[in-house]
Amino acid sequence: MGKITVIGIGPGNLDDMTPRAHKAIVAADTVAGYNTYIKLVESLLNGKNIIGTGMMQEIDRCKMALNEAVKGHDVAVVSSGDAGVYGMAGLVLELLLQMPQADRPQMDIIPGISAxxxxxxxxxxxxxxxxxxxxxxxxxxxxxxxxxxxxxxxxxxxxxxxxxxxxxxxxxxxxxxxxxxxxxxxxxxxxxxxxxxxxxxxxxxxxxxxxxxxxxxxxxxxxxxxxxxxxxxxxxxxxxxxxxx
Amino acid sequence: MGKITVIGIGPGNLDDMTPRAHKAIVAADTVAGYNTYIKLVESLLNGKNIIGTGMMQEIDRCKMALNEAVKGHDVAVVSSGDAGVYGMAGLVLELLLQMPQADRPQMDIIPGISAxxxxxxxxxxxxxxxxxxxxxxxxxxxxxxxxxxxxxxxxxxxxxxxxxxxxxxxxxxxxxxxxxxxxxxxxxxxxxxxxxxxxxxxxxxxxxxxxxxxxxxxxxxxxxxxxxxxxxxxxxxxxxxxxxx
CATH class of the missing domain: 3.30.950.10 (Tetrapyrrole methylase, C-terminal domain)
Structure with missing residues (x-):
């Protein structure tokens, strides 16, 4: 079983993203998020699998991210600002809790500077x-x-x-x-x-x-x-x- | 003229403090804040002047910090969480704006992860x-x-x-x-x-x-x-x- 980390990347500049968030993105082999947010952390993504889609497909994207974690990947879901404020933390958590307890990957939430x-x-x-x-x-x-x-x-x-x-x-x-x-x-x-x-x-x-x-x-x-x-x-x-x- | 930077150091762990905040503390020669917050960033303070006092003397502490900046020092005022949420950003800014424009040091505010x-x-x-x-x-x-x-x-x-x-x-x-x-x-x-x-x-x-x-x-x-x-x-x-x- 892999794990999934939902990461608040802050307002956009890497200087405003915490070391905890930075390390989690670097450690991941798969990164999911809006294309806009993926682009903000582009310099950290060399060689990683990317799950990036348009604005309106959040649920599918989060399900894909969870599936990758279940398959053994270390998945980072990136969200601008704080992932817990109108971001992806809630959706990933809700989807995770719908899964049978034994099937759930480990999940962590890393806060970021909110907009x-x-x-x-x-x-x-x-x-x-x-x-x-x-x-x-x-x-x-x-x-x-x-x-x-x-x-x-x-x-x-x-x-x-x-x-x-x-x-x-x-x-x-x-x-x-x-x-x-x-x-x-x-x-x-x-x-x-x-x-x-x-x-x-x-x-x-x-x-x-x-x-x-x-x-x-x-x-x-x-x-x-x-x-x-x-x-x-x-x-x-x-x-x-x-x-x- | 020096400068004053009000810095949100985040919830307490250095892993949750941004690189922008980290660099500003390292660059400063003088650091002001509650003793509790000073302690959280202690590992960055080697050789710096410290203006640390108890809980009830915020105004005096911020005035001292501003005075040091006027004298030419690079002063960091540290505040836990986000300095802009019940922190020191407002007080330092209000005191600064009471000074004649020509006497004011440069001021920056660096956001942090709020509690x-x-x-x-x-x-x-x-x-x-x-x-x-x-x-x-x-x-x-x-x-x-x-x-x-x-x-x-x-x-x-x-x-x-x-x-x-x-x-x-x-x-x-x-x-x-x-x-x-x-x-x-x-x-x-x-x-x-x-x-x-x-x-x-x-x-x-x-x-x-x-x-x-x-x-x-x-x-x-x-x-x-x-x-x-x-x-x-x-x-x-x-x-x-x-x-x-």
Whole structure:
């Protein structure tokens, strides 16, 4: 029996991937993941079997990865950011637990720097107080539930981080969310938009809740909306922790 | 003029600290942080000046660190987990921005693996859906606001991660939060408690919302409370992303 390791590779730059993740990829003989993520760790993959497919075939890809582990391979499943946040850790684990206990390969999960933490570091310090993380993708979650969560997070005055804020097929969702948040938050609330944090194409925009949807936002963007104390100074976004300075 | 780098060193094990963080600590001539965190990176500190103090003097420690940078030193401020989540990134940035622009040293923030991501990886995959992060420490935040946030997070059916769940002086807060959550969540909701993730003394407990406060919880524990779909199987905690399997 082989083993399967689900690995958070961090935001994209190998300098932001942990030694634990690095070693696990190097040790594996088979690597599975979105082609985009495979490409980010390409320099480590010489001679390995690759199970890389397009965006919409996660279940098949994870099943193939598990099958390879059952056959005796050392399989790494790579996921950008942290594999445990909208990544592959859950899916692989769920599939593994459906197998009879005796047939299961060993499974490990290696955490990585999540997109929200990478984006926050680029913006300044917007996550210094309680925050909520919400994905706007309604592929697997009812849109009504997503809207409900946004409303409750706003009422709790959480800093709010939005994953998957917009795709080519979902251009109106972010606008609906903006309107919901405006019921509870000021239009002047700072909003940071980070795309490709730590990557060559990194871009950073600071706007506010009234105007941020006019900026370029796509499925690779991470949006962070401040709480009622968040402010912007000299192009950095800060949510005070509460120290009297 | 020197520079100051605020560094998230991750959950504690050097294998979970990024190369970017590692290099920045090695390059610095001065390192500031809680003694506990200084100790975690001790093997990298040979010959460096150390600004280490007790738990309650964050502001003075960060001011000293900034002063050293102004004097021309390369200063690393180390913070466990991600420096941008209840860590030192915000405080150093706020102090820096109070200085006249011409006097400010260069500042960088290097993200690290946050405690919540490290704890999740140990438990299984509890953060696979929208989640809220709340600190129960009321040193800098009114207790009423913390309770309000817990109530809204529960109504939004977020997975909820609690930082600083309990200290010697705050033993009843976690019990109050449990009661608030029980108004909106089932008593059978899975709860994971992780202490010292990735460290030698790592401990993991899985309980439920009805009973979890009977377990050992202290200020080094991270508590993750599931959403209405979270389940426990074979000692792992899973929040399904929503795939039909």
């Amino acid at each position: 929200v933490n990478a984006a926050a570091a680029v913006l300044g310090a917007p996550l210094m107080h309680d925050f909520a993380v919400i994905s706007l993708s309604d592929l697997l979650t009812p849109w009504e539930l997503i809207k409900k969560r946004a409303a409750f997070a706003a009422q709790g005055d959480f800093v709010i981080a939005l994953y998957n804020p917009k795709s080519r097929k979902r251009v109106e969702h972010i606008e609906e969310i903006r309107k919901i948040l405006l019921e509870y938050k000021s239009g002047q609330t700072p909003v940071g938009i980070v795309r490709g944090a730590t990557r060559d194409n990194e871009s950073v925009t600071i706007s506010d809740l009234e105007n941020f949807t006019k900026e370029d936002i796509d499925m690779f963007s991470l949006v962070i909306i401040g709480n009622s104390n968040t402010y912007v100074q000299d192009n950095t976004m800060i949510t005070p922790r509460g120290y009297k300075l | 919540v991501n490290a704890a999740a990886a140990v438990l299984g995959a509890p953060l696979m859906h929208d989640f809220a992060v709340i600190s129960l420490s009321d040193l800098l935040t009114p207790w009423e606001l913390i309770k309000k946030r817990a109530a809204f997070a529960a109504q939004g059916d977020f997975v909820i991660a609690l930082y600083n769940p309990k200290s010697r002086k705050r033993v009843e807060h976690i019990e109050e939060i449990r009661k608030i959550l029980l108004e909106y969540k089932s008593g059978q909701t899975p709860v994971g408690i992780v202490r010292g993730a990735t460290r030698d003394n790592e401990s993991v407990t899985i309980s439920d919302l009805e009973n979890f406060t009977k377990e050992d919880i202290d200020m080094f524990s991270l508590v993750i409370i599931g959403n209405s779909n979270t389940y426990v199987q074979d000692n792992t905690m899973i929040t399904p992303r929503g795939y039909k399997l």
